[in-house]
Amino acid sequence: MTDHGARTAPPRAVVLDTDGVLIDSAAVHAAAWKTAFDGCLPRWAAGAVNGESFDADADYRRYVDGRSRYDGAVAFLAARGIRLPAGTADDQPGCDTVRAVAARKEQAFRDALRARPVTGFQDASRALTALSSLRVPAAAVSASRHARALLASADMERLLTAVVDGEGAAGLGLAGKPDPALFLHAAHVLGVRPRHCAVVEDALVGVLAGRRGGFGLVVGVDRTPDRHTTDALREHGAHLVVTDLMECVEAVWGVEP
Structure with a gap:
């Protein structure tokens, strides 16, 4: 895990990628x-x-x-x-x-x-539950039109304030990553400015999008067995890289896993 530096206050909201971050579908x-x-x-x-x-x-x-x-x-x-x-x-x-x-x-x-139906990551459910207890709203974003159905089947949609999936993005004419449009729209739905919001991503283009959108914290998630994407996530702009979403919640919001 990398140090994301001193912050006066943790982000007020979180936008999370879906595939590979919340559900095991990558x-x-x-x-x-x-x-x-x-x-x-x-x-x-x-x-x-x-x-x-x-x-x-x-x-x-x-x-x-x-x-x-x-x-x-x-x-x-x-x-x-x-x-x-x-x-x-x-x-x-x-x-x-x-x-x-x-x-x-x-x-x-x-x-x-x-x-083989996909399932949600256990650490993701724990992290979303912890954020909900802190009253930190969370939105899931995805370029996939299947995201909402997959989140519902993994029993995660109930833990989210909003979902912006590929179908919704297409209807709104939102550009795909590395353009930050998906993330910016999700932050708007959550009612926060990007600088007061965190982005959590496992994709390199997603990390780029978070940085280009001016988000206050961009977290990279490396779930590979040998952690071989950690360096690339850092190089693309992640302030913090974790292997488990509860690491992020602990580091940023001070919640014990």
């Missing part, structure tokens, strides 16, 4: 992206600068984690030197347009959820 998203991309790479090989298969750890964190499906697909394809037409929202799962690839990922993710 690995399911990563596997779905791998299914989507690797199934198409042989068709794209002739036009690819780099035809290597999708790395469900490094590529996931670098290109798609925290982004909308469309933006994530664009980022990975660009990194591989692959150009596809954007397509339309009605495109069926396939390999010929960016939206078709995004639809492949959505299909793979839904299939995975039917096989």
Whole structure:
């Protein structure tokens, strides 16, 4: 854990990412992206600068984690030197347009959820309960349109003051991370200014978004077994890096785990 420095008062509210911070769904998203991309790479090989298969750890964190499906697909394809037409929202799962690839990922993710429902992290439930007892409002944000349903199934939605998911963001025309629009909207819903609010994120683009939005505290969460994202989270601007959300509650609000 890193020292976030002396503060006169703890944040008045908290905005937390959903996938990988509150619920154990990041690995399911990563596997779905791998299914989507690797199934198409042989068709794209002739036009690819780099035809290597999708790395469900490094590529996931670098290109798609925290982004909308469309933006994530664009980022990975660009990194591989692959150009596809954007397509339309009605495109069926396939390999010929960016939206078709995004639809492949959505299909793979839904299939995975039917096989193994995701669960909430125990430390996340404890942390949200502690924040609620302190009357510190908390909002969950996610680029995923599944976030609200997954939070409800993990019995976490009841502990949150607000949820801003991919569907709500799309309806409001909010840009995806690393743009801070999602976080800024969530802080507005909670009734606090960014400088009086904390952001908690496991994605590098999410940490960047928190810093760009002027949030008073940006907390990185490293749940990897060997803590190999800690340095990157710091480099992208996290004031504090934790492995457990109760570490954050203890360090920032003085609540014992």
